[in-house]
Amino acid sequence: MGDYGQFCPIARSSELLAERWTPIIIRNLLNGCRTFSEIRQGAPGISTALLTQRLHTLERHGVLVRTTNGSGRGATYELTEMGRDLETVCDAMGRWGARWLELEPRHLDPAYVLWATTKLVDVEQIPPGTTAVRFSLRDQLSDNYWILLRRPQPELCTRGAGYDEDLVVRTDSMTLVDLHLRHTSYREALRTGRLELEGPVALTRRFSSWFRASPFAAAEPAERAGAHVMGVLASDPR
Structure with a gap:
């Protein structure tokens, strides 16, 4: 762990929190992950050894x-x-990232996008019992993912769990991200073919109500904010 040798609280916080994967682990814990496998599922790419090390460090502190x-x-x-006091830190990082950083193809890991989709399920809106939804991603044709919608906690699976498929969703990672961030609407995604739903009408009609928006959906990208300011200045009669 790096040591800046400075009394500044930012420097001292960075010594613990600015290590690779540490903010992601904290984010996952804030999102309700409790076991090693749950934390790792929300951090595709981290090794078992490194996750063990990071958890040990956070426990020690x-x-x-x-x-x-x-x-x-x-x-x-x-x-x-x-640790819970870090929620405001994570929220601030998320709002800043949504405002100032561009999404790139390398940010669209399908496993994480589906994990994030699972975390946005509104359990108050899903049907009773278990509803098995298969996601077929056009940018990951070799893999399928299932979200088991059930209370108290939906589950993401990478292989069939023995349930009959109630609904099939055909889309891609970018469309799911755009839906989470409300860059597009479910109606528009369906109209343009970016999202296709296959299953009973009773389920397809309610599909959009099962998912909340990302907590960072309200963050206005800096370009839009700048354009808005310019528009206000242009319309100011002074």
């Missing part, structure tokens, strides 16, 4: 607590008050 399961196998992780 009091950001989270690790509780061994009663069977002695596996453990759960939970943020302490110190």
Whole structure:
């Protein structure tokens, strides 16, 4: 871990939080992940060894607590008050990124996009029982993903879980991101063919109501903000 040798709180915070994958791990814990596998599913690409190391470091500094399961196998992780206080930090980073940083193709890892989709499910709106939804992504034709819609927590699977498919969604990662960030509407995505739903009408009609917008959907990209300011100045009679 780097040591800046400075008393500045930003420097001291950076020594712990500005390490690769650490903000992602904290984000996942804030999103309700509790087990090692749940945290890792929201961090495609991290190795088991590195995740273990990062969790140990956060535990040692009091950001989270690790509780061994009663069977002695596996453990759960939970943020302490110190860790939960990082929610405002993560929110600020998210708003800043949504405003100033452009999305690029390298940001569209399908496994993460579907994981994020699962986290945006509004469990108050989904049908009772379990609804199995298969996502067929045009930018990842070799893989299929299933979201099992159920209370209290939906689940993302990379292989069939023995359920009959209630709905098939054909789309691509960029469309899902645009829907999350409200850069397009479900109606528009369906009209243009970017999103196709295959299943009973009772489910296809309610599909859009099952997912909340990303908490960063309201962040206005800097270009739009600048254009808005220019428009206001141009219309100002003074």
